[in-house]
Amino acid sequence: MTRRSARRRIALSALLLVAILGTFLIRLVDIQVVHADALNAQAEDKRSIPQVILGERGDIFDSTGVLLADSVLRYDITASPKYAVTSTDVPPETAAEQLAPIVGVPAAKLVKVLRDAVAENPDSDYAYLAKKVDAQQFEQVRALGIPWVYYEAHAGRTYPNGAVAGNLLGFVGSQNEAQAGVELADDSCLAGTDGSEVYERSADDVRIPGSTVVTTPAVDGRDLILTIDRDLQWFVQQTLASYAKKFGAKWGTVVVQEVKSGKLLAVADYPSVDPNNVNATVQSPDPALGSRAFTAPFEPGSTFKTLTAASLLDARLVTPATHVLAPYRFTTPDGADVNDSEYHGDMSLTLTGVLKESSNTGLSQLGLRMTPEQRYAYMRAFGLGARTEVDFGAEATGDLNSGPDWDAQSNLATMFGQGLTVTAVQMASIYQTIGNGGVRLPVSLVAGCRLADGTLTDTPATEGTRVISATAARETVDMLENVATKGWLADQVAIPGYRLATKTGTAQQPDGHGGYTKSYLVSLAGIAPADDPQYVVSVSLADPVKMNTSGAAAPIFHDVTTQVLKQFGVVPSGSSSPDLPTNY
């Protein structure tokens, strides 16, 4: 071997070595630098699985701790159509036969879904077989072990008590988003925030230990506590609906409020929504998805006379024994013209008698002792013309009809509850104020938002405002007791052993064009027990075609008040109602 050939071979080897090294180097740079990001991402995709951590929506409880709205998991059953149709182990037809009885979808329809998906797109990898099945159905489907069937968990919502308080709770949509009621109004308390995590997975789907990275922690929603009592709410709804159907009423509300706290114990609406099945209500002829007690103001009629009488007493313009001669018809020089509901000769009434007879003409004369400005100020102080502190979704303010600048007719009409509108909850609040010695307490429906450690936040205001004097309030209750014992519904309203203070109302409803229709809103509001006012019960029935008087509201008031007294253990005092003169 010559020295020369050896040198050439060395040079060749070196060249080859450099060439190979160069190739590797270029490839290395290509992989590590040029395409690094794309390849990294690809690798991540292969191994790491992003996953949403569900932030659970908070529950809703009643005042006694009964669950009213519960967060649950629901499962969508999905399939890969392209694998399904080619599967020899479990062809679509066999699987559909097994699935159909579990998910409640006809087998033929399941097969059609799969076949149609493939017909449309041969690579179809995703189709819904069933949506929102519960845990039991899910376990059954999973047990079938069909290889091309997959599952997705979703947050769902269930309302164990159905339509009980459904009008108040509201409901959520298909994506668990709040749509009505306190679900919507207090969404900031209830809503959770989904988090996310990433983990790496081995070929056999097992999570590689230590690979989980929580990118965003999930935040669970907080629980909402209502002031409502579930059992009472159910009883009131059941009673209201039974009588409303019996009397052919279009709609109705009953509000039960605690006098000494302002808490709403029951707010019943008829008809009401079952949040588990909102569609059934939507398809009903007159759907009410919210709570009319908050959202539907009406002309209250004579139950409103209580407010006028209480205002007059507070201003010391009258006493319960003030005399007034009440004719059938009463006119004023400025053109106002009012009459009583039924013809009668002139009656010599006291203020108590005016309330007992529910005389429009008597009250109009006494009401004129007060300026419209004064009366308007009292109305506002009683909470009218403004949303209550509950601030329920779509809550109405009621309309005081441009008061205090009423025209002559409205000036009189507003004394006995026509020509202005209030909501059922506002009406209950008027009686609460009078029952509570003249101090109006903020109306509350939500007792608070409960954090995980049990502390309550967002608790409602409890500070009351004095609207009328304690004397005026007590005198008003005394007069209403006489209405309860001597009025025309005395027998139907009376609860043996208890003292009640009530006022009826039968209000003609406006036709929306300045006149009145032939339909009535009948109502009855009262305080029990009258000797130590604790509960307000306010009943309204709209257009009860089979009984067009407050006689339709009386049995509801009686049954509900009895239940309230029973349930909250109010023992009869044994005293009897004061006997005030109604005539002179």
Add this chain to the structure above:
Amino acid sequence: MSAALATAPLRRPISPGLPRPEPVRAPRIEIAPVRAQRLARPRVAYAGTVVAGIGALMIAQLALSIALSDGAYTIDRLETTQKEQARSVQQLTEDLGRLASPQNLAKNAEALGMVQNANPVWLRMSDGAVIGTPAAAAGGSGVLAAGGSQVANDLLNGVPLVTEVSADATGAATAAAATPVQPAAPLADPELPLQGLPAPATR
């Protein structure tokens, strides 16, 4: 360990007066290690120890990794079990919720023949005084009564009444789950005596 030490004994003493030795080729010399150096010389045993050590470490690591991934499978299995348990808790809670709903309780109570007395009367325990005016409840005076439940609950569809279940238990036990709730007639077994509630004889 210095070169001086190692080379010192190798210098020949130069005696004066003697004729200068002829330059000869330097003899092959060797560095003689001192004792300490001899001891410091690596031996095969050491290499073996190191290799064995590394081997042991690798095996330990392998074992640890196996244990860890086995743990991952255990965790995975337990998590699956936990999820299944959570699902059955959820299912039972939902069942309990719907069964505890007032609509269901009232319906069952009235199916069993219970009535409610709308007339509240109180018995004061301290002196046995009866407060109120007692009056017997009328037959069939339940809250639901003739009108039936007016408060819808979609969850109760298909939930049988207790009376239906007990009737079913004696007869065909299969059809119950599918049959919708029907207002059963109040159970009034003519064979049973109406008086004589089972009461403990306490003295």
